[in-house]
Amino acid sequence: MNNKLLFSHIQPRRNFLLHSLKASAGLALFSPDLSWGKTSNTIKKTWTVQQVMDLVMKDGNLSPISDTVDTLKSGKAGQTVTGIVTTMFATVAVIKEAAKRNANFIIAHEPTFYNHLDKPDWxxxxxxxxxxxxxLEKHQIAVWRFHDYCHSLKPDAVSYGVAKKANWLSYYKTGSEVLTIPSVALGDLVKHLKKSLDIKQLRVIGELDQPCAKVVLMPGAWGGTRxxxxxxxxxxxxxIVxxxxxxxxxxxxxxxxxLGGKTALIILGHSVSEEPGMEYFAEWLQPKLSDLKVTHIASEDPFKWL
Known part of the structure; x- marks a missing residue:
């Protein structure tokens, strides 16, 4: 067979093979059922502590506060986050539970070292x-205080979280501490708060049968003047404080x-009064970090009631 005849015999097969290879390459690029596509979809984004803090600031539309107490209390900004825990206080119990859950980043609302500025030599x-x-060093856990920025969110994460847990969102107005709820006796209001906020005991000043509709809600420690x-x-x-x-x-x-005034007082307790806010913050944060597990661990009431 001469060369010209041989070439004419091979060329169609060569063209067919090239066409088949191109088609296969196209399938590999566009078919979601092939292993290449599956592998790419399972790649997880890694986050550092600083990147998570930056995300909170950006998505919360928060402006930097020059003298804020919301700084890292332990750990390093550049460490890779394995999991996140929100809480009121980074207690020893919370730290140990976070370590069990392989979470090395705790976002706490209140101080870690027992004073407002978290000075270890207080x-x-x-x-x-x-x-x-x-x-904290043993478990390589970073702790970020999230207090000033937490209250700077719109709505304030703490007051919103409390209203949400008390089933009062329909009466809640962003930026206001005043809520008008359906009139209820003070005693029944106390029962509702104990059940909805999961608080064992409350302190009260007032007659238990007096009607309550106009509420001022100030969880945490606002101080006597305010x-x-x-x-x-x-x-x-x-x-309610x-x-x-x-x-x-x-x-x-x-x-x-x-002297004839009508205002009653309900004292919830500091930790348990703001805990719903950090629980809500975990719900706010989780959808923004699909590659990380965000959970809330309650630091709970430090007191036993006898």
Whole structure:
């Protein structure tokens, strides 16, 4: 067979093979059922502590606060995050539970080292602080305080979280501490808060049968000045707070009632009053970090009631 005849015989087969290879390549690129496509879809994004903090700032539309207490209390900004836990206080129990869950980033609302600025030398030679630092270092856990920025979210994550858990969102207004709820006796309001917020005991000033509709909700520690100013301005049926200086807010409410005032007082407790906010924050954050597990661990009430 001459070369010309041989070439004419081979060329059609060559063209067919080239066409088949091109078609196969196209399928590999566009078919979701092939292993190449499956492998690419399972690649997870890794996050550092700093990247998570930056995401919260960006998606929360938060502006930097120059003198904020919301800084890292342990760990490093560049460490890779294996999981996130939100909580009120990064207690020893919360730290140990986070380690069990392979979560090395705790976002806590309140101080880790027992003072507002988290200064480890707040009390010299503090052995509890030293042991807690060693525990955090052992498990390579970063702790970021999320207080100022938490309250700067729109809506405020804490007040919104409490209203949500109390089933009061239909009465809640962003930026306002005042809610008008269906009138209910003070005693029944106490029962509702204990059940919905999962609080064992509350402290109350007021007659349990008095009606309550206008509520001032101030979870956490707002301080006596702001408690009293809000009552003076709003004249609510009940003031609901996290904690008080007993010689300030409590005595003001007691004397106010003895002078004919109507405002009752419900004290929830600091930790349990703001915990729903950090629980809500975990719900807010999780959809933004699909490659990480975000869970809430309640630091719970530190007190036993006897």
């Amino acid at each position: 009390v010299k030679n503090n052995q509890v602080v030293k042991k807690k630092q060693e525990l 408690h009293v100013a809000k009552v003076e301005a709003e004249n609510p049926d009940v003031l 996290g904690e008080v200086s007993e010689w300030e807010t409590a005595e003001y409410i007691r004397d106010s009632r003895l």
